[in-house]
Amino acid sequence: MPPLDLAGFSVLLLLFTAALSPFLSRWERFLIPLAFSLATLASFTAVLAGFLTLLHGTNAAAAIALGLPGLPFNLRLDPLAGFFLVVIGLLSTFVSIYSIGYVRGYLGHRPVTPLVLFYLLFLAGMLMVVLADDAYFFLLSWELMAAASYFLVMFEDERAENRRAAYIYLLVAHVGAIAILLSFGVMAGLASGFDRFDGYTFDAMRSARLSPEWAAAAFFLAFFGFSAKAGVIPLHVWLPEAHPVAPSNVSALMSGVMLKTSIYGMVRVAFDLIRDFPWWWGGIVLVFGLLSAVLGVLYALMQHDLKRLLAYHSVENIGIILIGLGLAMIFTSFHFPALAALALVAALYHTLNHALFKGLLFMGAGAVIHATHERNMEEMGGLIHLLPWTSALFLIGCVSISGLPPFNGFVSEWLTFQAFLLSPELPHPLLKLLVPLGAALLALTGALAAACFVKAFGVTFLGAWRGHRKATRIHEVGLSMRLGMALAAASCLALGVLPTYVIGWMDIIPERLFGGQIASSAGKFGWMWLTPYSHERASYSGPVVFCGILAVVAVAYLLLHVRGAAIRRAPLWDCGFERITPRMQYTANAFAMPIRRIFGFLFAIREEVEILSPRNHAVTAERFHYRLRIRDRFWNWLYTPLAVAAFWIARWVGKLQQGRIQVYLLYSFVTLIVLLAFLG
């Protein structure tokens, strides 16, 4: 079957299952496995469709005479779309398997049919966005995706915070959608003239001749709109609100793949629709990427809600992807196709990697919350003994996202570093000096991410249980949840150990977009050695690192175990301190304190210590109350002024409304007179 038919089958299967699910709402115990199995099948079909497209480099298009008369839906499956089909499909396959067990946990508490229905629509919407080849179908799919995810965030709608989060999400999503609509409007209008409609296809936009100003307007409108969806700082505020309150399988998808549809949009608009741009566009993308990466990880470090922490890490990782994208744009504008290909492959590789490890981490967080009914890390601890599978798989996610070899996060960050290190080839003296500083910021981001995940894993899974409630009735999650996580973890390892294959498949994307290739150099020395530019420049071998570490560890282990020395279990030593309680362990806040102190100027921090004692003195204190409040500065800097301004304008306009019919009649009369005077 040709790939486009496979992709179409996948979308139709999802829509069909969605249409079926309301009729099965009385048999939810049956609906859950059925719907999520079909979703797994559909997602896997999408992976297949995308993979075949990448493998053969096919480029299929079709038009469906649905929608408005004279405006058919145009579909197209080229390698770029195929790659994003793989990204979306792969994670949704794993998450759908996971959902069979996860959603069952809601049975008996609330009806889950809406969750199933909107989950399926959400998946279909994401696939349709990638397949769309005209502005009309694109925006329709975009809105389907946004609306479905809004209802998913609202799923547990009895809580006020969920309703607030969903509202903010919808607001930002629509501000973004307006910008995307305007961007397409500019391109379509200039393609066919503003009085005709046939410029709405992407083909027409590709052939349009845009003046530099209009091209910049179109690109930055699109960049703004997609950034709002992707959570680029300063448009990130919805993300840490919406991700934590959604069901965890949905947060995995939202964070893992929904954000990536905006990356797809940016690549599509910049490299496919506009193509010809000056370097400073890339520079701006790079700056926003760096800002998001550094601030995202710093905000993440300050969180103690597990899912909120992961949400801020999505901001960071979107930043890392944008860094690669910005570098690719800079290199393209100076006509270095090979270097641009390296940067773009780094960005896209990180897109795939982030989908997998963030999906894995959100699934793991879901399993933890499922088991403990707690989102606050400060109330957890020692879960590694109670959830052995979940903790091991979550650890793989932590290692991957921290960019440590031999896992996948390392490969894409390393490729991005290589792209950075090639920037001295640029003919622009200012860029030569400034771009390497970006590499230093990326290094800072990577190291802070590692610190953050030591904190997240250490506080949640290690040590002793520190909650106020007793850690009873906590047990390992079911088979389907473990399977979903294990598949994602295995992919993380595979993508880290065998990057040459993946890059070989991805290479067709930059080749089609701007004629740059890296696979000929990247895989020159066989599948074991990754040499992105030339082997004299840099090389990395995932298999050797992985097998080398394993081999030495195995040899050391065996050598030390021939003698069979005894292991004696004893109470903690801790320099001889006695009576250690679990409350004496380092907390998440304590762990982040040194970094909070160094980078504190970036946050709005309020710290209060209250001493409860008879004489109000620290020496005789009976109890201490410590309160720490850390806020995102962007609320105060950007959003509060905006909200105040909106209210002020509304009040001012509201003065027109007197509530008396005479006044309104007078308005009509005056308007008529004015119109007559001007147009008459």
Next chain:
Amino acid sequence: MHPFAIELLQLLMLLGLAPAFAGWVKVVKCRLQGRTSPGILQPYRDIGRLFVKDVVLAENASWIFRFTPYLAFGVTVLAGGIIPLISVDLPLAATADIIALVMLFAIIRFFTALAGMDIGTAFGGMGASREMMISSLAEPAMLMAVFTVSLASSSTSLTHMVTVMAHNPLMIRPSLAFALIAFIMIALAETGRIPVDNPATHLELTMIHEAMILEYSGRYLALIEWAGMMKLMLFFSLGIAAFCPWGIAAGGDPPDLALGVAAFIFKLMLGGVIMVLIETGLAKMRIFRVSEYLGSAFLLATLGMIAFFILE
């Protein structure tokens, strides 16, 4: 000699010489501070004794705590197979460039920090938190230093850097001078030496690395100590390879190799003396001064880069 034989020789040298090097540093330090030294062989005796002793494991230690020493040891040995010590003709050298190598050491740090948090003591968490803070500040400085060094040979591959450096005529490069100072400062922080951390202290409030491994005993502690000694030696080797590789063998000729070994040991001993001079001359700084210290290392490395673009 066959490349694989050189590789094996290098690994054996690393495993065998690392304790001697640690002993050498101790001996020089004792001399300088007017104390009697335990001798250069003391680290061997320490490790040997620890390997024989039984393990006392904290009650709630998980597999992470038991796995970390093996991992630290494995990663360090692998890193030792990548850095060219005596010859550039290494089959494993292409496994990782200098950036990947730095990240290999980050694995050890990540897991050691987790092991510190695993047993649930206040000290473990304290060490983990401080170590991760210092490393996150050291990383950007390290990258800038690497970047500056890589400009001269336009490569981050260690063997290629060594070849270019060793074969080019000797000239004073201001960029490399800046990068060297930055590298020394970062290496002191990364290996936990004075003025950032003190490997000899178990004074509760000042320890960083020691706080994380406080609960280890027996063979686990031996592996960690041994890996730590090798890491110290490898950071010196990294500096030697990047800044003064002269004398290193280009191929596998036995006379060249002998010269390479001799040059390496001489440079290592000299480097140890320099480090002791720094350690004896400085006092350990407050933890919150470390950000300024590493910030200046970062600035120096950046100055090196600017010097390269302007002067060279």
